[in-house]
Amino acid sequence: MPVSEHPVRLSVSDDLVRERVTVFFRALLAIPHFIWLALWGIVVLLAAIVNWLATLILGRSPQPLHDFLAAYVKYATQFYAYWQLAADPYPRFDGRAGYPVDVTIPPPVRQSRWTVAFRGILLLPALLLATAIVGGPSGISSITRGGNYSGNFGLLHLAALLGWFAILARGAMPRGLRDAAAYALSYGAQFWAYAFLLTERYPNSDPQAALAELPSRSDPIHLEVGGDLRRSRLTVFFRGLLAIPHLVWLQLWGILALLASIVNWFATLFTGRSPAWLHRFLSAYLRYQFHVYAFLYLIGNPFPGFAGRAGSYPIEALIAERERQNRWKTGFRLILVLPALLLAGVYGSLASLVAVLAWFSSLARARMPLGLRNAGALALRYHAQVLGYVLLLTDTYPYSGPVRDAAAAAEQPAIAGAPAPAGEPSGSDAPGADQPAASTLPELGLS
């Protein structure tokens, strides 16, 4: 099942059902694989150096080396999918195709010697992003060193941790957490494929492109992604300072919102639904916060208004009308939200990194990379859902994975389907690389 136009493609054919016993002992069951991964990793390290020299001289990766390294990336992805609960069956030790979470790596192609020579430097932005999506530096490097997971939590690890509890309780991995993990695995595989010179295409952080089958959900709080990718260099350069009045206003509004949410908690607990005026007030606050962070993190371009008016910003958090809420969920809301808060922290790191990388990229190109924009939008959407859940705007639990976004889906084929010229990392976050279809966005009526 091909899932992305990136040459390194992740395919997922997992039914979410998990065996509780194997999940409970998953880390211990993974020990042989850790050892094997580490041993194989030592050889891979040497092979990667030889491959780098060979590709630099020949202009293309030698087939045997390419196959050896590709097999390792496939194996590591399968093993990580197993260990991080994105898949259930015990994986093979050779990375052979057929695992429920698998990665396809194209045969060797000619590569620009310049990008090969400077691959280590070009890799740095992707490495930063990988720290948030996959895990901290020690987490990433452990793919070659094996084991040693004392590193920072990324989306992959936290999804696995939360999934572990969920599976033990329900016998199935929640779809959102599985998709979040699969997104991280896809990015990880593309990252390592790029690092090992298996492809010249830069890793793509776009969650819309990571998985073919994303659910189209209609959550009470969901996202509408509009606007183009053009960014004004002037407002990008001063973005942090321009946001200061908004951040001050947000703090002041936040004090009132805190008091209002306490009143809302009592009202919802006793009457079963949030009072209309409180729902309106807190919705406006949530929207405003969303607008401000979208602006600050460069997910959106225009300077937002100060009122959180619905429909006033190109990237919008759409909030449903108030509805009846379960009193149990209301009563224990602050406890129930804790796992979501943990995940929101990871998504917050992702949004911050997106902002930093997008700042440089937008200054250089006056354009936001689509992958970064959509990764940031995912992070902000999750944050908005968590805040809406805390503020009792809904009792629907935040959905942790990427969802199919109508506007982004309309953009995606244009981006991913465009034939990429040799050496042009289309549909990716490559620094300095332009996305072929990006210039067509205004014509698509998305501006």
Added chain:
Amino acid sequence: MLGPRRLWEGLRARPLRSAATLLVALGFGLAWALAAHALWHSTVPSGLRLPRVDPRQAFSSSFLERSSDYERFLDIDALLGELTLLLVLVLYARSGHKLMRESAAGRIGTGMMLGMLGFALVWLAEVPFGLAAVWWQRRHHISHKGYVDSVIESFLQLGGRFLFVSLALGVAMAVAGVLRRWWWAVAAPVFVGLALLSAYLSVYLVPNTHALQEPQTVADVRELAKVEHVPGTKAEVQYVERETTAPNAESVGFGSTRRVILWDTLLDGRFSRREVRVVTAHELGHLAHHHTLKRVGWLALFLIPAAAIVALLTRRRGGLARPEAVPVALLAFVALQLLAAPLMSVVSRRDEAEADWSALQATHDPSAAKSLFRKLSTTTLSSPDPPTWSYVLNGDHPTIAQRIAMVEAWQARGSR
């Protein structure tokens, strides 16, 4: 704009209304003049004649040459910086409104954004002049500040300016949305109120301060505060040694927040206890004569007509209620501020002279005062007798020569 011909036609067409307007304008002018007269009052004897002090007698010719060179560079750098500021704002006034496309905010939010972007462009244009000044100060061992630190510091200060501009434009544009062309009549007093609040709270905005510990200086502050009728005034020390070698002090706040702040470079042993007493007495003199409040008063006298002029000049862009008028308003306001700067310097020099006089009256130590002024000149490389244009444009203190002359005048008056 209202030309003389239209004014005359208006007078002929509606004589009663025109007469009433004229009367209001005259009344306003009279009130302005009375207020200015009251604020102009000083305790420095009106008939005091300052003797001519020849800087060549107090300073070596090499120092005079060096300080003159030093200040000339900084003056020219500052002047070029201000011309650049004006040039950038002129260009921004012409085409800044095009940046409205970068906003999804309403008219007020968009106006705030345009205001901030205007100052952002000014900051970008002024960075080279700031760096040149740092380079020159470092070369003369007046500043230890690094170039990167200097840029980062000014960038962060820009954040504060953004906040201030947003607040000011938020108030002005909100009022303009209701009162249209008369927004200034309400907004200017609001600004003055905010300035008053800011002056009151300014003590909390001074970074790197701590309570004065040195027992001798604490005792001197206490004694001098009593003599100058501002008992209980606290003194603090500000750490600036890592950035500069220049000594300085300031008085901030009023009422319960009034403070004297001495830079640690003043207390590093280069100045005697008697000289520090004169500095302290000078700052207490500012507090004793309510100079902080007087400054706010002068600001009000500037702001009210300035806001009216800005209102007049922004009419062609639909008035300040419209965001596209903001770039013009910025240019108008900054230009008025630059025009008023020499007048504000006159006021500042008068206050400083009064504080000097107050210090002499409190300490009765003219020799320490003279020695202090000489050292202030040598440690900051400030020219004792700068060129007139520099004095008129930038001189917010009397020249060192004038300050020494005042000491001599005080001595002469005492001996009579």
